Amino acid sequence: MATTTNIEQEQSIQRFEVNYRGIFQKTLAYRITKDLVYIAHSQGRTAFSNGRYSDDPQRNGVPCANFAFFSDEHSEEELEAIASAKMDIDRANIVSVLDDTMVKGLEPWGHYGIRPINEKVIPNGILLVISRRTPEDLVRFLDKKPFSYRLAIVPGDASFAGLWYYRNDGTDVKMLGAIAKVAPSIINYDKAKDYVRKTYKTDQKIEAFESGYNSVVVTEVAPSQGTEWPYPKPTLPAWNEFEEGIVVKAVPNQFKIGPRGLARNPDYKRGTSKTQRPIVRFDLCTKCTLCWYECPDECFDPTPDGLYDVNYEYCTGCGRCAEVCPVNECIVMVDELNFSDNKSPWESFRKDPKSYTKDIEEKKGKRRMMPSFVTGKGESTSEVHSSVAFKETTKS
Numbered sequence: 001m002a003t004t005t006n007i008e009q010e011q012s013i014q015r016f017e018v019n020y021r022g023i024f025q026k027t028l029a030y031r032i033t034k035d036l037v038y039i040a041h042s043q044g045r046t047a048f049s050n051g052r053y054s055d056d057p058q059r060n061g062v063p064c065a066n067f068a069f070f071s072d073e074h075s076e077e078e079l080e081a082i083a084s085a086k087m088d089i090d091r092a093n094i095v096s097v098l099d100d101t102m103v104k105g106l107e108p109w110g111h112y113g114i115r116p117i118n119e120k121v122i123p124n125g126i127l128l129v130i131s132r133r134t135p136e137d138l139v140r141f142l143d144k145k146p147f148s149y150r151l152a153i154v155p156g157d158a159s160f161a162g163l164w165y166y167r168n169d170g171t172d173v174k175m176l177g178a179i180a181k182v183a184p185s186i187i188n189y190d191k192a193k194d195y196v197r198k199t200y201k202t203d204q205k206i207e208a209f210e211s212g213y214n215s216v217v218v219t220e221v222a223p224s225q226g227t228e229w230p231y232p233k234p235t236l237p238a239w240n241e242f243e244e245g246i247v248v249k250a251v252p253n254q255f256k257i258g259p260r261g262l263a264r265n266p267d268y269k270r271g272t273s274k275t276q277r278p279i280v281r282f283d284l285c286t287k288c289t290l291c292w293y294e295c296p297d298e299c300f301d302p303t304p305d306g307l308y309d310v311n312y313e314y315c316t317g318c319g320r321c322a323e324v325c326p327v328n329e330c331i332v333m334v335d336e337l338n339f340s341d342n343k344s345p346w347e348s349f350r351k352d353p354k355s356y357t358k359d360i361e362e363k364k365g366k367r368r369m370m371p372s373f374v375t376g377k378g379e380s381t382s383e384v385h386s387s388v389a390f391k392e393t394t395k396s
């Protein structure tokens, strides 16, 4: 009697992963995987979706993942037994990303280190990102793979919502359109469009679906492209390596003046939660202490000259410091993809105040965006027409 090996079983399953920002994009990610399953069912395929167990309870901005599985050979019970009996998946035909700043790496709620976003992409698989950036801009952050894969970019902005609000702006169906284009073996264009028409019953949703289908651009990423991953590659402990009971390691107490002077938990750095980072014009700072006092994650380190350094490895990008700073243009939230390291900004400033200030002014640009999770009302954008001149008042 012919038997099916585990490898054959695995190869007959297609896997889709969607990476999203906890809370702000939870419903969006759920809708994408749910709709993929319904579309696949309408094609006579077996499919189901689930979420990563470690991502609940969620926290604002923390990278989370949902999955969808597809097969033409297995019943739903078989598919579920083969594909879902794990906390996470090992590989995916498509890894999609709902906020392009996650290309810098992911540190999910169940902490086990900073992982590359393309970690699970299989040879010739697809990394699908919604972004306004060029492929070169994104590839410079991606871990080098030993094989080629495809980077698909859907032009657009990350869609964020607040805690109790779903931003129904068409991003869900736009991603479905892009998936139908880059992976027709997962969902078929006609069936997907038909599903969107019958389910959502609005022209705007059909237009968003078509725009995802028509605008997605695919680039081949060769094995030589990308970066050497700067963090230790996380490995999960085997079942017999767990410590007995629940072990919560204490953080040693420390208070020193200067960068990295405060005690913080080295096992949970949280920095990959942010979409924007606060940049500080130290030359404008009045040393009022408000940023240090108000930061909910205690990211500011007092310095010997009375200023406050930022530890970006722990900053979640909540925007509170920028909100409370009383000085115009002193703390501004800036797109995280404009930065490639987590160095102390205060040290860069002390080394060369003028060139530090020039550099951050260029990175700021003139557009100021506050996401809805900061304003609590809706996204706000404004244009700044004059930047504040460098102030020579920075002796310690």
Ligand code: SF4
Pocket (backbone or CB within 6 Å): 277, 278, 294, 295, 296, 297, 298, 299, 300, 310, 314, 315, 316, 317, 318, 319, 320, 321, 322
């Ligand atoms: S954005 Fe500001 S207040 Fe929020 S975590 Fe980062 S440093 Fe702290």
Ligand code: SF4
Pocket (backbone or CB within 6 Å): 280, 284, 285, 286, 287, 288, 289, 290, 291, 292, 308, 324, 325, 326, 327, 330, 331
């Ligand atoms: S809130 Fe602004 S002015 Fe006050 S200490 Fe922080 S950076 Fe300086």
